[in-house]
Amino acid sequence: MPELAVCVPIIQTSFIKRYLETLYKYTKDFRVFVCDQSLEGMDSSLIRQYVHWYTRPYHNLGFAKSANELMWTAYRQGYPYIAVVNDDVEYINSAWWQGMKDEFADKT
16 A cells, blocks of 8 residues: 555646646655545546546535545545645655655654
8 A cells, every 4th residue: 555645625627737747756655635626627537547536525615624534535544644735736856755754753
């Protein structure tokens, strides 16, 4: 099982393609969880190519509620690390994930 579940609540679809491309370019050993609250819905080819778990609620849950739903889903599946990320993020370096783990590691 991958160590990281990346949870992405989206409200509009204009940023998600670039987000997913850079995530896949600079990250290893992860799964993508998406809560699609957009009016038009994500492109189905993007879902098939990049997303491992997808939900589309019948109304907008808001960022916090949709993030919580995604985190609970990932937690129940046993992922040791869960990241909640806005869809307008672009990754620029493959060291981002190790840097996050190092930053929050127990330094006692």
